[in-house]
Amino acid sequence: MAKQLDYHTIRQVFDRFHEAEPEPKGELEHLNAYTLVVAVALSAQATDAGVNKATKALFEIADTPQKMLDLGEEGLTQHIKSIGLYRNKAKNVMRLSRILVEEYGGEVPNSRAALESLPGVGRKTANVVLNMWWGYPSQAVDTHIFRVGNRTGIAPGKDVIAVERAIEDNVPVDFARHAHHWLILHGRYICKARKPACPACLIRDLCPFEEKTEVS
Missing domain, CATH: 1.10.340.30 (Hypothetical protein; domain 2)
Structure with a gap:
């Protein structure tokens, strides 16, 4: 578990997520x-x-x-x-x-x-x-978000409720609505469990994770 990132670093993280994908979407298809x-x-x-x-x-x-x-x-x-x-x-x-x-x-x-x-x-x-x-800024913590929250120090916590509360407490309010989508997509495609794609990571320089994969 990484140490909690400070406000300014977390803001930089979500500035980058927002710049890359301003309106992230969940991937489950639904009609209503x-x-x-x-x-x-x-x-x-x-x-x-x-x-x-x-x-x-x-x-x-x-x-x-x-x-x-x-x-x-x-x-x-x-x-x-x-x-x-x-x-x-x-x-x-x-x-x-x-x-x-x-x-x-x-x-x-x-x-x-x-x-x-x-x-x-x-x-x-x-x-x-x-x-x-x-559109309520609730934070649905799954295994991807739990991993990303702890690896990056964005929202460290020993269980999903602790990580959920850390996101609510530490993510700037203007990023809160989309925070869980940015984090889940980051965990699903970049910050993967077994071999994170650190060379392709938008926040590599801000992330304290010590076991980064090497630049290819």
């Missing part, structure tokens, strides 16, 4: 708040690309909670069986769809507590939905 909830819930222990492949046809016929209930658990299972843990995920999607219909009028609630009360929706999923759909 409901399909975003479903996609994020399905993405646990799966790749975004794998989820997108499975949900393309699914969302064409079931883009609301009621349509998902009409499709039924077996129908849903046939669409998502290429995704890990698909049977348990199918049960959760059906349960959360029923709750949305019966308790929220078929609409997705926009409070973290209400979202977290849905089956298969944890804090990370709730934060992704709040950020991507409603």
Whole structure:
């Protein structure tokens, strides 16, 4: 775990991220708040690309909670069986769809507590939905962001909640909305777990990570 970077260095980091990609986007494909909830819930222990492949046809016929209930658990299972843990995920999607219909009028609630009360929706999923759909500056910490936060000193922490709070506390507010997308994309494509692509890194000179890969 690297030492916490100072404010001015963190500001430089996000200035560079912003210059390279002013409007970073999440890679899960969705049509509305409901399909975003479903996609994020399905993405646990799966790749975004794998989820997108499975949900393309699914969302064409079931883009609301009621349509998902009409499709039924077996129908849903046939669409998502290429995704890990698909049977348990199918049960959760059906349960959360029923709750949305019966308790929220078929609409997705926009409070973290209400979202977290849905089956298969944890804090990370709730934060992704709040950020991507409603533009709230919530920070969804996954394995990529946890790694980047600790390696770089942008947001060091012993667990995901600590890293989430460090991002909220230390990232300048004008970068907060997109912070989690910049960090996740950086972790996914540059600051990778086994062999980070340090020679291609925008923030190499600002990063205190001691085991940088050599310039090629």
